[in-house]
Amino acid sequence: MVVIYGINQHLNPIKAALSDAIHYCMQSVLGMPEDKRAHRFVPLEKEDFYYPGGRSDAYTVIEINLMKGRKPDTQKQLIKTLFKEIESAIGIEPIDIEITIKEQEKYQWGFRGITGDEAVDLKYKVNV
Template sequence: MAQLKVYGRDTFLRQVRQELSDLLHAAAVDVLQLPPAKRFHRFFPMAAEDFPTPEGRTERYLVVEVLLFEGRSVAAKKAFYARLYRDVAALGVGPADLEVVLLETPRHDWAVRGLPGDELDLPYRVEV
């Protein structure tokens, strides 16, 4: 289980939203082993005054937050980061313009489809 939130400047994020969603999903499926049919992405395009860019960043600056069940290995997380940095380059996003944070929670801290996460029958392994 995972949900992705993407924050960025409205002028850029709206232009690349679908392509960015596709590459985020591909990385999540390939590296984090999420099910291909599940795509829980939220995009937050913001005005420049609401999303200031830190020094050294450009108008393509993006922040990606991934909320997910705990259990992935450090190696899997690092592979996910590497995949994202590699793939966003096709959108003109350089390493300084992408920040990624993985926020892991125990399965029992989620409720999905009327059940606590630790009672869900998941079609995939969480430990990677």
């Protein structure tokens, strides 16, 4: 699951294109299937979104939640691909993008009435 935060005036108009860019990266780097897009947008009022100096109102935070198993080099490739693709497709400069990857153990995920460690029919690989 991916959670995206930003100032509502900047985030709302680009939601669809940003979702496409993020999912493209998830597919190309992690091998996620087309139908596994799980994005949650959290548009905030400017007064509710504090961010570091030197950033513009386009500042966007992307939190990527993954089941544990991706190699550090794969995660780094995902982050760098996101910076490039978002700048190219949306026009947000890397200085205005913050990305964090949060990994949880497979047993800490619950979907379709089971836990992630019980899933044997995933259409993608976790250990890449």
